[in-house]
Amino acid sequence: MIEIKRLTKKYGELLVLDEVTETIEDGEKVVVIGPSGSGKSTLLRCINCMEDPTSGSIYFEGEDLADMRVNINHARRHIGMVFQQFNLFNNMTVLQNIMLAPVTVAAEDRRAAARKNFVIRIKNLFRKEKLPLLPKGKTNAEAKAEAQKRALELLERIGLQDKANVYPSTLSGGQKQRIAIVRALAMNPKVMLFDEPTSALDPEMVGEVLDLIKRLADMGMTMVIVTHEMGFAREVGTRILFMDGGKIRESAPPEEFFNHPKNPRLKEFLSKVIS
Amino acid sequence: MNELLQSFEFGRYILKFHKVFVDYGGYKSVLLGLRNTVIIAVLGLLIGIVIGTLIATVRVVPKYRLLPRILNGFASFYVGFFRGTPMVVQLLLFYYVFMPLAGLHYPALTVCVVVFGMNSGAYVSEIMRGGIGSVDPGQMEAGRAVGLSFGKSMLRIVIPQAVKNILPTLGNEFITLIKETSVASFVGTMDLYVAFNYIGTNNYEFMVPYLVMALIYIVLVLMISALVRLMERRLARSDRNQTTH
Numbered sequence: 152m153i154e155i156k157r158l159t160k161k162y163g164e165l166l167v168l169d170e171v172t173e174t175i176e177d178g179e180k181v182v183v184i185g186p187s188g189s190g191k192s193t194l195l196r197c198i199n200c201m202e203d204p205t206s207g208s209i210y211f212e213g214e215d216l217a218d219m220r221v222n223i224n225h226a227r228r229h230i231g232m233v234f235q236q237f238n239l240f241n242n243m244t245v246l247q248n249i250m251l252a253p254v255t256v257a258a259e260d261r262r263a264a265a266r267k268n269f270v271i272r273i274k275n276l277f278r279k280e281k282l283p284l285l286p287k288g289k290t291n292a293e294a295k296a297e298a299q300k301r302a303l304e305l306l307e308r309i310g311l312q313d314k315a316n317v318y319p320s321t322l323s324g325g326q327k328q329r330i331a332i333v334r335a336l337a338m339n340p341k342v343m344l345f346d347e348p349t350s351a352l353d354p355e356m357v358g359e360v361l362d363l364i365k366r367l368a369d370m371g372m373t374m375v376i377v378t379h380e381m382g383f384a385r386e387v388g389t390r391i392l393f394m395d396g397g398k399i400r401e402s403a404p405p406e407e408f409f410n411h412p413k414n415p416r417l418k419e420f421l422s423k424v425i426s
Numbered sequence: 427m428n429e430l431l432q433s434f435e436f437g438r439y440i441l442k443f444h445k446v447f448v449d450y451g452g453y454k455s456v457l458l459g460l461r462n463t464v465i466i467a468v469l470g471l472l473i474g475i476v477i478g479t480l481i482a483t484v485r486v487v488p489k490y491r492l493l494p495r496i497l498n499g500f501a502s503f504y505v506g507f508f509r510g511t512p513m514v515v516q517l518l519l520f521y522y523v524f525m526p527l528a529g530l531h532y533p534a535l536t537v538c539v540v541v542f543g544m545n546s547g548a549y550v551s552e553i554m555r556g557g558i559g560s561v562d563p564g565q566m567e568a569g570r571a572v573g574l575s576f577g578k579s580m581l582r583i584v585i586p587q588a589v590k591n592i593l594p595t596l597g598n599e600f601i602t603l604i605k606e607t608s609v610a611s612f613v614g615t616m617d618l619y620v621a622f623n624y625i626g627t628n629n630y631e632f633m634v635p636y637l638v639m640a641l642i643y644i645v646l647v648l649m650i651s652a653l654v655r656l657m658e659r660r661l662a663r664s665d666r667n668q669t670t671h
């Protein structure tokens with residue numbers, strides 16, 4: 152699903168990712184761990200094009216993301232991202248937060264279809280065999296109704312339907328993060344990226360967010376999770392990556408990764424975090 | 427009352443003013459001037475907000491490509507010109523230099539609205555840039571992450587929050603515009619200054635007309651300040667309150 156080839160990222164002189172090569176298959180739950188500053192966030196941000204790679208390339212379902220012909224906004228629709236700081240839209244209610252992207256994207260698709268149909272109609276003036284027109288797409292009202300239905304369904308699944316018309320500032324951290332996850336799900340992404348989803352939470356709220364991520368994992372969602380929660384990594388991950396100094400130093404299934412680490416830096420890291 | 431006013435000099439000035447203002451219809455030109463002042467300031471600010479938002483957006487767009495760089499260069503020039511010269515000069519330049527050169531003829535009021543709008547655009551762009559800078563970059567990232575374009579994220583997420591942060595400053599800009607409308611007379615627009623000047627000329631007495639003029643400006647400004655505070659409070663509520671509807 153995601154193929155990363157010799158991905159290098161530099162900030163000025165600082166080498167943050169050093170020729171990272173990695174493949175993430177459909178349905179995998181890849182957990183990334185590593186010391187602070189090792190480039191974990193940068194890797195995720197490169198995968199959904201928040202950062203331009205200095206060199207190397209990333210393929211999403213066979214398409215090169217760096218290639219300008221691939222519309223980055225289109226690719227991002229299939230890649231959900233969850234941030235450490237939640238980043239709910241402060242100027243919108245919970246429901247509006249979840250509905251914004253589906254409604255906007257439907258409108259864009261509708262306009263794009265209208266544009267293309269216009270061109271097809273002009274071409275048809277000069278053709279014997281008429282080209283068929285593209286479907287018009289949903290009307291705004293249809294898109295809205297559909298997005299709202301889906302948003303409410305999602306909210307119900309996380310037990311927060313009563314918060315639909317509330318602004319984010321009134322929510323607890325755990326509620327915010329669960330809504331941020333649901334907001335990403337509203338676009339039906341094929342893969343979800345989590346960047347330390349529980350690091351900004353009070354300890355008593357970590358559980359509810361991890362539970363939601365676990366449920367997603369059980370439903371078969373492909374995901375890449377950066378986290379410091381080792382127990383969670385072991386439980387949910389199908390594969391654990393250890394990053395250090397901009398490189399992936401070790402990649403193994405959880406059992407092997409935690410019980411028989413090979414890389415000396417990983418051994419040192421594990422002895423520090425698990426004790 | 428009349429006798430009391432007749433008994434001292436300033437009182438007699440008031441009576442004279444009253445005569446021209448009410449009996450000779452001076453209030454009509456004052457109302458016209460007031461209307462023009464409000465039209466210029468309100469439309470000027472609206473145009474200014476549109477131009478200012480566009481320019482501020484141009485200035486925060488990532489600049490790897492050529493087009494944003496060219497636009498950014500133009501934006502810097504624009505802001506530099508309108509902030510670097512007095513409003514009167516801009517007004518005179520447009521009315522007496524650029525328009526005749528281009529063979530255009532528009533009413534003075536229209537020209538005032540346009541020039542005030544462009545001038546305000548330069549100031550609003552700086553205010554807006556600060557406002558955009560005050561919005562957490564995570565908001566834009568989240569917008570992009572759900573698949574919105576830069577422009578859409580700006581329009582739906584960042585700018586609404588920026589506007590809220592800069593509302594008091596925008597209120598100040600509006601007040602500045604109201605006060606600056608007093609230069610509209612330079613191109614022959616009937617404004618408050620022209621109206622009161624006309625009353626003063628009629629009586630050879632300027633004390634009362636100019637005092638009343640000052641009073642009108644102060645009242646206008648106080649009203650706007652109150653309005654801005656009201657809007658601020660309502661916006662702040664949308665943050666805290668439980669529901670929107």
Ligand SMILES: Nc1ncnc2c1ncn2[C@@H]1O[C@H](COP(=O)(O)OP(=O)(O)OP(=O)(O)O)[C@@H](O)[C@H]1O
Nearest residue numbers: 162165167185186187188189190191192193194347
């Ligand atoms: N926009 C940026 N400009 C300059 N340097 C940056 C930028 N973003 C990240 N860095 C640097 O790149 C390095 C890697 O950052 P990154 O955020 O990927 O690390 P991380 O593994 O996620 O760490 P943490 O566990 O602290 O989140 C750090 O040294 C950081 O200071």
Ligand SMILES: [Mg+2]
Nearest residue numbers: 191192193347
């Ligand atoms: Mg990080």
